[in-house]
Amino acid sequence: MPLILEKKQLSADVFRLRVQAPLIAEERKAGQFIILQVNDGFGERIPLTIADADPAEGSITLIFQRVGKTTRLLSELNEGDNIAHLVGPLGKPTHVEKVGHVVVVGGGIGVAPSYPIAQAMKQAGNKLTVIMGARNKDLIIMEDEMRAIADDLIICTDDGSVGRKALVTEPLKELCESAEKPDLVIAIGPPIMMKFCAKTTEPYAVHTLVSLNTIMVDGTGMCGGCRVNVGGEVRFVCVDGPEFDGHKVDFDNMMSRLKSYKEQEHSKSCKLDAAIKAKEAEMAQ
Amino acid sequence: MSHEMTDPETLAANAREKLESIRSREAPLTTRDRRAIERQEMPSQAPEVRRSNMCEVALGLTPEQAQIEAMRCIQCKNQPCVEGCPVRIDIPGFIKQIAEGNFQGAIDIIKQNSLLPAVCGRVCPQEEQCQAVCTVGKMAKDVDKAVSIGRLERFAADWEREQGTFEVPEVKPATGKKVAVIGSGPASITVAADVRREGHQVTVFEAFHRPGGVMIYGIPEFRLPKSIVDLEIQTLTKMGVEIKTDFVVGRTRKLTDLMKKDGYDAVFVGTGAGLPKFMNVEGENLVGVFSANEYLTRSNLMKAYEKELADTPIYPSRKVAVLGGGNVAMDSARTALRLGAQEVHIIYRRTMNEMPARVEEVHHAQEEGVVFDLLQNPVRILGDDHGCVKAIEVQRFELGEPDASGRRSPVPIPGSEFMMEVDTVIVAIGNESNPLIRQTTDGLTVNKRGNIIVDDNCKTSIDGVYAGGDIVLGAATVILAMGEGRRAAAAINEMLASKA
Numbered sequence: 170m171p172l173i174l175e176k177k178q179l180s181a182d183v184f185r186l187r188v189q190a191p192l193i194a195e196e197r198k199a200g201q202f203i204i205l206q207v208n209d210g211f212g213e214r215i216p217l218t219i220a221d222a223d224p225a226e227g228s229i230t231l232i233f234q235r236v237g238k239t240t241r242l243l244s245e246l247n248e249g250d251n252i253a254h255l256v257g258p259l260g261k262p263t264h265v266e267k268v269g270h271v272v273v274v275g276g277g278i279g280v281a282p283s284y285p286i287a288q289a290m291k292q293a294g295n296k297l298t299v300i301m302g303a304r305n306k307d308l309i310i311m312e313d314e315m316r317a318i319a320d321d322l323i324i325c326t327d328d329g330s331v332g333r334k335a336l337v338t339e340p341l342k343e344l345c346e347s348a349e350k351p352d353l354v355i356a357i358g359p360p361i362m363m364k365f366c367a368k369t370t371e372p373y374a375v376h377t378l379v380s381l382n383t384i385m386v387d388g389t390g391m392c393g394g395c396r397v398n399v400g401g402e403v404r405f406v407c408v409d410g411p412e413f414d415g416h417k418v419d420f421d422n423m424m425s426r427l428k429s430y431k432e433q434e435h436s437k438s439c440k441l442d443a444a445i446k447a448k449e450a451e452m453a454q
Numbered sequence: 455m456s457h458e459m460t461d462p463e464t465l466a467a468n469a470r471e472k473l474e475s476i477r478s479r480e481a482p483l484t485t486r487d488r489r490a491i492e493r494q495e496m497p498s499q500a501p502e503v504r505r506s507n508m509c510e511v512a513l514g515l516t517p518e519q520a521q522i523e524a525m526r527c528i529q530c531k532n533q534p535c536v537e538g539c540p541v542r543i544d545i546p547g548f549i550k551q552i553a554e555g556n557f558q559g560a561i562d563i564i565k566q567n568s569l570l571p572a573v574c575g576r577v578c579p580q581e582e583q584c585q586a587v588c589t590v591g592k593m594a595k596d597v598d599k600a601v602s603i604g605r606l607e608r609f610a611a612d613w614e615r616e617q618g619t620f621e622v623p624e625v626k627p628a629t630g631k632k633v634a635v636i637g638s639g640p641a642s643i644t645v646a647a648d649v650r651r652e653g654h655q656v657t658v659f660e661a662f663h664r665p666g667g668v669m670i671y672g673i674p675e676f677r678l679p680k681s682i683v684d685l686e687i688q689t690l691t692k693m694g695v696e697i698k699t700d701f702v703v704g705r706t707r708k709l710t711d712l713m714k715k716d717g718y719d720a721v722f723v724g725t726g727a728g729l730p731k732f733m734n735v736e737g738e739n740l741v742g743v744f745s746a747n748e749y750l751t752r753s754n755l756m757k758a759y760e761k762e763l764a765d766t767p768i769y770p771s772r773k774v775a776v777l778g779g780g781n782v783a784m785d786s787a788r789t790a791l792r793l794g795a796q797e798v799h800i801i802y803r804r805t806m807n808e809m810p811a812r813v814e815e816v817h818h819a820q821e822e823g824v825v826f827d828l829l830q831n832p833v834r835i836l837g838d839d840h841g842c843v844k845a846i847e848v849q850r851f852e853l854g855e856p857d858a859s860g861r862r863s864p865v866p867i868p869g870s871e872f873m874m875e876v877d878t879v880i881v882a883i884g885n886e887s888n889p890l891i892r893q894t895t896d897g898l899t900v901n902k903r904g905n906i907i908v909d910d911n912c913k914t915s916i917d918g919v920y921a922g923g924d925i926v927l928g929a930a931t932v933i934l935a936m937g938e939g940r941r942a943a944a945a946i947n948e949m950l951a952s953k954a
Binding site: 192193196206208209210211212213214238239253254255256257258259386387388389390391392393394396397398403405408419421422425426428429430432433434437 | 661662663671699700701702705706707728729730732734738739740741742744745747748751752755756757760763764765766767768769770840841842888889890893
């Protein structure tokens with residue numbers, strides 16, 4: 170069972186874990202993800218992207234946002250605890266080559282998976298511009314890491330508490346119109362952000378990749394739960410992706426599919442909330 | 455068939471009486487006597503009870519029933535049943551032991567050829583294999599009157615398990631050779647055991663968190679209890695086979711690296727069919743459309759049927775359409791009922807006669823209230839404003855002129871389309887080969903359907919790499935996978951011995 174080597178809370182709901190996983194650390198490439206399960210018996214399998222890896226130490230870094238029951242349980246684990254199951258690396262790696270000017274757009278927690286891709290693109294000799302977006306200053310993650318590799322770093326927040334008060338699509342559009350028009354855009358973040366990044370670049374014919382994070386069970390092509398419509402064809406995110414041509418993805422269908430289990434997930438999360446509160450009340454007494 | 459005929463207590467009482475009367479006879483049973491014995495019905499849970507629980511439907515023959523059923527075998531000389539069995543079990547031999555009340559003797563004979571008797575006794579399509587050619591059935595001109603070989607196999611395996619006398623197969627002294635087995639379904643389990651027996655070190659790599667392959671994620675609890683599969687896996691570990699779960703060969707480690715970097719002398723690929731086919735009709739990506747693989751995996755492997763306990767959700771369905779007519783379609787329909795659906799329809803393009811599912815499964819599904827919409831085919835799936843399934847448009851078919859094969863193929867009736875309101879659609883029309891291994895293994899030859907090409911010894915285009923089961927055959931059965939595994943294991947053992 171993979172051991173948690175380090176845990177750090179990055180913001181109110183965002184956590185970083187360094188986890189022992191030597192084989193994954195050795196094999197993983199930019200763009201790939203893992204699937205983990207916090208509990209053995211009745212636990213759920215969830216996909217998480219790999220934010221970083223250290224093959225020498227045999228560890229990988231996971232960054233996740235506490236949103237549902239499983240991520241909540243994961244956030245309760247500490248250094249020295251084990252994660253019941255962790256499998257990967259899954260998905261096709263990002264195709265990395267020198268194309269010229271690469272713009273990486275990371276929104277919210279999506280900055281984490283975009284980091285290894287940005288790193289690989291930079292190493293391949295590309296000029297790298299990074300656009301990071303979040304609701305506010307507290308939700309900006311991995312700023313130092315990105316600053317260390319980017320030729321240009323643009324930060325946007327919804328409330329203007331740091332960087333520009335703008336959506337990430339604003340600087341993206343400006344770049345498309347500038348003399349340094351991007352040769353490739355990679356956008357990773359909430360589906361709605363990826364949808365509008367793709368819409369922004371489309372009129373300028375700038376090739377735009379998006380990395381999708383859909384509902385999955387096995388992550389090896391067996392269940393088909395992750396299927397998306399790309400250019401009129403059914404593709405599986407786990408084996409055909411997770412990266413696809415953003416101009417061809419049917420985001421509306423993908424977004425409705427992501428809500429398939431909204432009610433059940435909400436009720437599970439509420440029950441867990443109630444259980445945690447009851448336990449806290451008990452301990453306070 | 456009414457449930458009275460399968461009520462366990464009635465059947466047990468009748469069998470006790472019958473066995474007494476046979477035992478009190480002076481003269482031994484003649485062939486004519488044996489043929490006069492009626493086939494023993496399988497004791498089962500009543501349909502109205504079982505459709506709301508996950509427990510096994512068929513409860514297994516009682517010892518008296520098993521003995522009587524075994525006496526139906528006339529021990530014919532030419533033994534067609536053995537030929538009909540993909541792993542060549544000495545069927546008359548083990549049946550004779552059951553008839554004589556020597557149940558240990560029976561299971562010992564079965565185990566010489568089959569590693570998974572409790573599984574195969576339950577899920578093998580015996581009516582197409584050993585029982586199809588049974589002389590007793592032939593004489594009665596009715597395959598349903600054949601000796602119930604499968605039920606007897608299951609009886610012997612269950613008897614042994616309940617006795618707890620289970621013995622771990624002997625393993626020869628260590629050879630120092632290492633074999634990697636990819637996947638942990640029926641083909642892989644067979645290879646692992648057969649190779650381990652020769653004293654080679656064996657590691658099984660499973661992508662999921664729990665071993666057993668399709669027997670764990672696919673076939674539901676009510677048809678194959680998971681505790682039985684777990685026990686078969688335990689046998690492997692007791693033999694010294696190492697099982698590595700959460701390991702995707704091709705991703706966690708490349709297949710060829712297992713040999714180059716990790717020192718494995720041979721690799722067996724038994725990764726199964728696992729890539730669900732869809733119909734390519736409009737609306738197939740709507741919320742509420744699932745592959746049978748996904749639906750069944752959520753329920754079986756992830757235990758979503760334990761709604762209060764499991765973290766994995768399953769779609770709450772009221773009215774379900776299942777597309778397809780195989781065993782997986784039956785499993786999906788019956789699972790949906792058990793999860794609380796009020797109405798479940800099987801939509802199938804041909805008629806009952808062409809349905810690939812086992813007769814027994816179709817029959818069970820009918821008893822439980824699954825509706826069969828035959829000679830019908832989906833045209834498109836319609837969604838509501840939220841992108842959720844609200845209806846399916848279906849077209850009626852009729853049987854046309856016989857084609858080249860003599861089969862009357864279904865032809866659509868123009869203008870016969872109609873709407874059926876449903877909230878869930880489960881697509882159970884089969885699997886294609888999973889691309890993971892072929893995409894990540896240079897030099898591995900596959901056919902145009904993506905199935906791995908092997909020679910008569912199950913060897914692939916790469917030296918030291920063998921393959922078997924659904925990844926070679928396309929979607930097939932547990933027993934065919936086992937048969938392939940047996941052949942591959944023999945070839946691997948021979949190859950390793952020659953490398954001494």
